[in-house]
Amino acid sequence: MKDRDSWSVESWLVAGGRSTEPGAPLNTPMVPASAFVLGDQAEYSRDDGTPTWSALESLVGGLEAGQAVAFASGMAAISAVFQGLPAGARIVWPDDCYQGVTGLIEAGCRRGVWAAERIALGDTQAWVAAAETADLLWVESPSNPLLVVADLAAIGAADRKPGSILAVDNTLATPLNQRPLELGADLAIHSATKHIGGHSDLLCGIAVARDAHLIEELRAARELVGATPGTLETYLATRGARTLALRLERGQANAQALAERLERHPSVERVRYLGLAGHATHAIAQTQLDGFCTLISFDVAGGAARADAACRRSRLIRHATSFGGVESTMERRAAVPGQGHLPPGLVRLSVGVENVEELWADLDRALSA
Numbered sequence: 001m002k003d004r005d006s007w008s009v010e011s012w013l014v015a016g017g018r019s020t021e022p023g024a025p026l027n028t029p030m031v032p033a034s035a036f037v038l039g040d041q042a043e044y045s046r047d048d049g050t051p052t053w054s055a056l057e058s059l060v061g062g063l064e065a066g067q068a069v070a071f072a073s074g075m076a077a078i079s080a081v082f083q084g085l086p087a088g089a090r091i092v093w094p095d096d097c098y099q100g101v102t103g104l105i106e107a108g109c110r111r112g113v114w115a116a117e118r119i120a121l122g123d124t125q126a127w128v129a130a131a132e133t134a135d136l137l138w139v140e141s142p143s144n145p146l147l148v149v150a151d152l153a154a155i156g157a158a159d160r161k162p163g164s165i166l167a168v169d170n171t172l173a174t175p176l177n178q179r180p181l182e183l184g185a186d187l188a189i190h191s192a193t194k195h196i197g198g199h200s201d202l203l204c205g206i207a208v209a210r211d212a213h214l215i216e217e218l219r220a221a222r223e224l225v226g227a228t229p230g231t232l233e234t235y236l237a238t239r240g241a242r243t244l245a246l247r248l249e250r251g252q253a254n255a256q257a258l259a260e261r262l263e264r265h266p267s268v269e270r271v272r273y274l275g276l277a278g279h280a281t282h283a284i285a286q287t288q289l290d291g292f293c294t295l296i297s298f299d300v301a302g303g304a305a306r307a308d309a310a311c312r313r314s315r316l317i318r319h320a321t322s323f324g325g326v327e328s329t330m331e332r333r334a335a336v337p338g339q340g341h342l343p344p345g346l347v348r349l350s351v352g353v354e355n356v357e358e359l360w361a362d363l364d365r366a367l368s369a
């Protein structure tokens with residue numbers, strides 16, 4: 001297999017994770033195996049993986065220039081990181097964060113396993129100061145759904161407690177828009193359920209690291225907890241990832257156009273999109289990211305009831321949670337447990353690859369009715 005170094009990410013997305021052996025199938029097939037004939041390296045798939053997982057790991061590892069470890073879901077990958085923390089660990093995590101991570105951290109705090117502190121994502125100085133004593137700095141950037149971009153280079157360059165981990169949840173940006181390991185992070189985390197899979201038909205997670213010890217710890221955690229990815233899921237995630245660059249390009253162009261029009265819509269009070277000049281962290285998004293991503297969040301005038309009504313009325317845009325699929329979806333995020341910090345009328349829109357004029361017509365009709 002050719003080294004990713006010599007290829008652009010667009011080419012690697014298509015070429016990575018494939019065998020070059022004469023006679024090998026062009027696509028790494030699904031290998032539904034729990035055990036292998038003894039005498040070679042692979043013995044049992046929970047410990048040693050399968051060729052289907054390896055193809056996905058090779059593909060995504062190449063994108064982040066690290067080693068990827070695939071898991072059963074994004075939360076399984078995230079839990080593996082937390083599992084490796086020392087007893088009584090000090091965790092720092094952002095004010096705006098995926099609710100599953102918040103739930104995991106708060107549950108551990110309640111049981112006295114670790115102590116945690118929330119810091120505003122945009123407060124770079126507080127993150128840099130916390131780095132001196134924290135065992136785990138958990139950053140989600142851009143954050144979801146408020147779309148705040150953390151200064152990853154500054155946090156990555158901070159003096160840190162020896163042995164500590166800086167982990168960046170890179171799900172929203174994808175490795176095409178942002179590469180945390182290049183900015184000083186130890187770990188880049190993906191819910192491959194979102195953009196990498198890209199079709200809302202699987203659950204899968206990926207952790208990418210460069211440090212050999214950390215990679216071994218992640219593999220050991222996967223093995224011991226049994227957080228193994230499925231054969232079908234890793235096959236579909238690899239297949240989905242092949243078109244990531246195309247999907248992102250179209251989704252981002254659509255999102256930019258919709259965000260600009262939403263800003264002028266009389267039923268919308270406020271629009272957050274990284275590509276809008278008025279966005280709070282637009283400037284850092286411009287330097288740190290290679291694209292403005294496909295999520296928009298906007299506050300519907302009239303609050304929760306009007307926002308719910310708009311979500312129910314849209315037709316091309318499906319009323320559903322999650323993001324990063326080819327299909328556009330939206331939901332009122334404050335209705336989700338653990339998201340009480342959001343304005344009640346905040347709608348998160350995941351922009352897909354449909355015709356932009358039809359998306360706008362649908363949105364306009366849903367908001368105006």
Ligand SMILES: *Cc1c(COP(=O)(O)O)cnc(C)c1O
Nearest residue numbers: 073074075098169171191193204
């Ligand atoms: C969805 C999501 C997760 C969790 O991933 P699952 O695959 O659903 O377990 C973690 N972080 C972010 C930012 C997400 O959007």
